[in-house]
Amino acid sequence: MVINLSDTIASIQMQANPLFPTGGESQPWWVYLLWIIPIFIFMLYGQRIQMWIVMQDVSRSLNKLKSMQDNSREEAISYIKSVNPNLTNLERIDMLMEHFTITPVNLDPYGIVSKIQHLIRLRDDRIRAEVRALAPQADEVTLSRLENVLEVATALHMLYKVVRHFYLMGKKTTSMFFLVQLQMIMPLIMQSAEALNKAIPALKNGQPIGDGIGPMVVGRLMLDREKIVIARDTVLSEYDYNGRRLYLVKAKGPGGTVGEPHTAIEKIVNEMGIRIDMIIMIDAALKLEGEKSGEVAEGIGAAIGGIGVERFQIEEIATKRNIPLYAVIIKQSILEAITTMKKEIAEAADKASRTVFRMIDEYSKQGDNILIIGVGNTLGVGQ
């Protein structure tokens, strides 16, 4: 049997013709219904359909977050067990992951920085004591790594809980307001969560992370020089360069700590009574999309992240004593900052170092005392 293709197409066109009226001829009633009913459905249920799509989207991300949270908890437990095989009380780890800090009231912001600093120090002490109780036989470096891994697990746990809260609130109240807001910020939350999840192997193995580039630059200058502990987990070295005296400060490596550079500056200036003529801070900085990782830039101001306490204190001392405050930054993404250092970032240490010495030569004079601070987590970086 021979089928004529042109005849077949013509017959389909004739059958479908009532659905796409060309005007002129009268149409059967059901054709009009076919167009009007969907319009009413979308008018009445459009928002619910949209909400269902948003909920599916958020739910997928939430499941992914849950698996990352579970993975980080398992990783933390396995790491602690590798240090302390006798550990049986897992409840203590869960308690630690639920640990919280209540920020001071800010109705009257006067003096809030010292209050925040007090609470942060208290929290750090508490967490360190808890980690020590989980692995009493661990050395300081292992304890700091354990602390880092638990911090990541806690951060992922918190992200999961907050996202789940808003998701369930949206579901319960059938409010588009919650769900759409959540859907809009979900890519940023997932980016942070994935970065945290990928940071765990580096933290467990004690590999330097991108954020450690500042301590890496300063650590090299400290080699074969006497180092004194100037503040908690923070070391100081002195270095004579071209008629200037350089005071080098970094967190004490190779453990995973950021030290207390702000306390170190305070001690150097106020307690030791050293006249500082210039401060240079070297730190990793988040790059903008399109910028190259490992690019080095110089600027003015206190290059230090965190909640703001450290920056406040450094700015305070610099302003009171009229000390010029310079910054050298090494650009990288959030993922690069908390995962094993990439080659292009490690290689930027040389360029950052050259930039620092050029700044010393150009911005200072012989006889000056210059404070150079390597800011960041010194995991896997000694001195």
Added chain:
Amino acid sequence: MSEDNNKDKQHIVYTIEQCKVCGVKNKRTFKVGDYVYKDGGSCLRCKGNTLVIMIYAEPINSNV
């Protein structure tokens, strides 16, 4: 853009040691316990002491 392309690639971590005497660099895979500015093994060329100067991650199929 290249970063996005490399985002999900597997990485291998290398330790770079440099001889304190002759300056020759040696690249090897990272071992747990390595850290930057740790005294490394002896130099392959002059048997002098080496220093770990870098630890970094590279994509497995990197040609660099």
